[in-house]
Every structure is written in structure tokens, then in C-alpha cells.
Amino acid sequence: MTRELHHYMDGKLVKGKSGRFGDVYNPATGEVSKRVPLASADETKKAIAAAEKALPEWSATPPAKRAQVIFRFRELLLENIDELAELLSSEHGKTVPDAKGSVTRGLEVVEFACGIPHLLKGEYSEGVASGVDTFTMRQPVGVCAGITPFNFPAMVPMWMFPVALACGNTFVLKPSEKDPSCGLRLAELMIEAGLPKGCLNVVNGDKEAVDELLSNPTVAAVSFVGSTAIGQYIYETGCKHGKRVQALCGAKNHMIVLPDADMDQTVDAAMGAAYGSAGERCMAISVAVTIGQETGDELVRRLAPKVQALKVGPYTDAASEMGPIVTRESLDRILGYIDEGIAAGAELVVDGRDISLQGYEDGFFLGGCLFDRVSTDMSIYTDEIFGPVLSVVRADDYEHAIQMVNEHEYGNGTAIFTRDGDAARDFASRARIGMVGVNLPIPVPVAYHSFGGWKRSLFGDHYVHGMEGVRFYTRLKTITARWPSGIRAGTQFHFKSGAEH
Ligand code: NAD
Secondary structure (H helix, E strand, O other): OOEEOOOOEEEEEEOOOOEEEEEEEEEOOOOOEEEEEEHHHHHHHHHHHHHHHHHHHHHOOOHHHHHHHHHHHHHHHHHHHHHHHHHHHHOOOOOOHHHHHHHHHHHHHHHHHOOOHHOOOOEEEEEEEOOEEEEEEEEOOOOEEOOOOOOOOOHHHHHHHHHHHOOOOOEEEOOOOOOHHHHHHHHHHHOOOOOOOOOOEEEEEEEEHHHHHOOOEEEEEEEEEOOOHHHHHHHHHHOOOOOOEEEEEOOOOEEOOOOOOOOOHHHHHHHHHHHHHOOEEEEEEOEEEEHHHHHHHHHHHHHHHHHHOOOOOOOOOOOOOOOOOOHHHHHHHHHHHHHHHOOOEEEEEEEOOOOOOOOOOOOOOOOOOOEEOOOOHHHHHHHOOOEEEEEEEEEEOHHHHHHHHHHHOOEEEEEEOOHHHHHHHHHHHHHOEEEEOOOOOOOOOOOOOOOOOEEEEEEOOOEEEEHHHHHHHHHEEEEEEOOOOOOOOOOOOOOHHHOOO
């Protein structure tokens, strides 16, 4: 029997009442494993109301006390990391080590959040005018909402709520309906860590719940991570309703390979970055731009047998290097792109479509695919495929390569592989991209720096975590003060002798 999931509001699991449900799959078997309730606007209002009720007390709690709760949550995360990774893999499909790695990246943000009291300190300027001082404070924005994607169901929520809570806000999380269990479990652990009820709520759902979060006047700020089309809608709708919005969106990350690159390192990097997590990462490398005929030939010659040999399988098999695609619908979308690439004349050097795993015939599996001689007008180049498909594009020279990077509509991540420090430095400076790697294929910043892209990979002004996250979840207030001065009015404070009176 398929298990029915719930919402999590005001410190407890709450049964969905809308009568609408979504299917949660085990992508390896293709079976529906759970049903997730899709909240109505009224149910979403209840989650928002719980967060609103909890706000005054939590925002008035001293920052160090809030941090103590986050610290206990960190301990609980470590204790429960195996369970979380298993839960994640069973709904997303990615391998367990990969799932665990992503929980660990979330944990690093939690560790960052433990130190947030330090970042809430204001500035002080004495004597900005005669007898006047100015000081600043960072105050919570209020009730915040997070709308998160399927590909990192633990890490991406942890980019948001630990920072928001540490800054004194309360939170409503709307996880992806494709793999909602991690969000629910994280909320339970936060309450177990001592977070007062109502400070973190999870409402499961789709557009109906999201639209309520975007229009409800109580919600002050919305963080979104997901595809560009939806992100743009979230940004525009949230802004229209007067909210602060950050929307981190889709990507097409280019890896530039110069002729002097260390090819062993480059090939290994391309394999992990293009095919890890079946390419379902916003920082996945999906385009390799090679400079010079020989560089392209060598890269393809060395990649092809490795792509062919990828061990594709269920997360329950420890030997699997790559799991299935999250849903049948996503798989069909990726297959559609492969057809388009072939029709447009790209050379499919490795064809991963013909894959069948005994016992998992109904799973959403796709082997690694490698296209060569891709041109910039093809849909496999212009669009985000979000699957295990790497396109090799041959550039005439370095200038041509950087032009491709800069003219692409997305600007999340990019990487250059070279031994030439001057070229790397030039690339890092000129790339119109949010995160740049030098001989590193997935340059995800550590938690105390900030993560975010440029161009159509991010709508809004603030990145997530690090100081940018703190800025997003706080409002700056500046106080300018003058006190009536007894000293200058002539008042004497020293003891006077009797003769002076
Ligand atoms: P998605 O846009 O389909 O869904 C993201 C969230 O939006 C989910 O919670 C979903 O329920 C909600 N949603 C979907 N349709 C909606 C609608 N019509 N109205 C309102 N809300 C809606 O994204 P996904 O498929 O879950 O995730 C993959 C995408 O996320 C990729 O494009 C990937 O690049 C992107 N992503 C970006 C980053 C980043 O930091 N830039 C990180 C991870 C994933």
C-alpha cells in the first residue's frame, strides 16, 4: 500500500485535507511509493498563520539562544545523516554517497548559521554631527517562505531555513512534490532540537500552495530555487505583492578546455561533473568547449569509453555510479532533446538510451550520453537538459570560447581547464557568470561564501548563504541619535564645595 505523507505545521504532522495528491515514485522501480498531499490555499494560510504566531517570541529570542537551537539541529543531522540519505535516494534516485554528500553540504550551511549572531552586529559612528551618533542594526524580515526543487531535497532547504531562523525569522517551506520527505524530516529534527513550534512549517503542494505564499500579505520574503520559467514567475509575482524575492534558476554550465590542460584531470572532472547525480544538478557541466582540433579529438576519445562504462543502477546497489532520472516525465523530456540533437546533426558518440537493468525494467534509467560537434544553434546547446547528456562544442580559439560562455542566456557556473595562469585569470575576470572554477568543474562556494548565478540563472539581488543570505533575511535599520546634553547646557557634575553654592 502506498504511504500517505502529511504537512508539518505548528510542531506536528497534519493530514492533507484538499483531497488532491501527487505521486512520489521510487525512480529505480518506477513504482509509486508514497502519496503527497497538495495543499489548498486555506491549508497554506494555516502554515503561514502558525509562522506568524511564532514570530514575535522567536524574533525577540537573543541571537545566541537561537544559535544554540541550530547547533543542536547540527548534532541531530549528524546522528540522522544515514536515514536522511536513504530517504533522499529512495525518492530522488541518486546514489547514497551522493545523497550523503549533499546532506553534508547542507550541514555546512547549518554550521555557518551557528555563527550568525556575529554577523548581526551593527556598525557605529560616533559624532556624525555635533552631539549626534549613528548606528545600524539588522532585524529579521518576518515570515519567510522557501520553494525548493527536486534535485537537492535536503541541501537546498538548508540553504534557506537555518539562515532565516538564525536571523530571527520564522519559515514556511514548500518542498518539491517529487521528493518531499526530507523536508518533513528536517522540520521534525529542528523541533526536536528545541525550535519553538510554528517557527518552521512544511506545506506540501504545487502551484496552489505557491500562489498563496506569493500573495499572502503576511509573507515578507520568498526564496526560490528551481527552473528559470517558474523562477521568473515567482520573482515577478512575489515582487508585485511587495515581497523581497530571490529566485535561483536554471543553468547551462560550460567547461572550457585549453590545449595545455592536464587531460587526466580534465577527463575525470568532466565525468563527475556531467554524469554525477545523472546530470540533475544546477552546477552540472553540460557543455565542454574545446579549443583546437586535437584538444577536442583527445577529450572525446578519452571520455567515450568512460561514459560507456558508467555503472548505472539503483541506489540500493553500492556499485552504482549513477542512478535513474527522477520521473518518467523528466526522462521523456531528456529523450526528446537527444532526438533533437541527432536530427540537428550532432554526433551521438555514446548513446545511453538502450539500457535495460534486470529487475528494474520499469525504472527511469538512462545511460550516459555524449554528443560531439554540437553547434550553438542546437536545442541541446541552448536549453538546460538536466540529464546525463554532455555536449562537446569545438571552438576556433579562446576568444570564441569565452564569447559562447558570455552569450549564453544562463550564467550559473563555468570552469576553465588550463595550466596557463594568465588565461585562467583573464577568464575569471571576463566570464559573465556567477561562479567560476579554475581546474575545478563544480565551483560551489563553501557555506560562508555565497551561492548564485548571473543572467537568467538568478532573479533578485541576493545570493544564498554566506553574508548574502544574512542580508536577504534581515533588514538594515539605521538610527541617528542626539541626546539632550547636560554638559553643554552648563550642568556641572562634579561635587561642589559649600563655598561655591
Ligand atoms: P521546478 O521549477 O519545476 O520546481 C521548483 C519548485 O517550484 C517546486 O517546489 C515546484 O513545486 C514549484 N513549481 C513548479 N511549477 C510551478 C508553477 N507552475 N507555479 C508555482 N510553483 C511551481 O524545478 P525542478 O524541476 O524541481 O528542479 C530543477 C531545476 O532547478 C533546474 O532548472 C535546475 O537548474 C534548478 N536548480 C537551480 C539551482 C540554483 O541554485 N540555481 C539549484 C538547484 C536546482
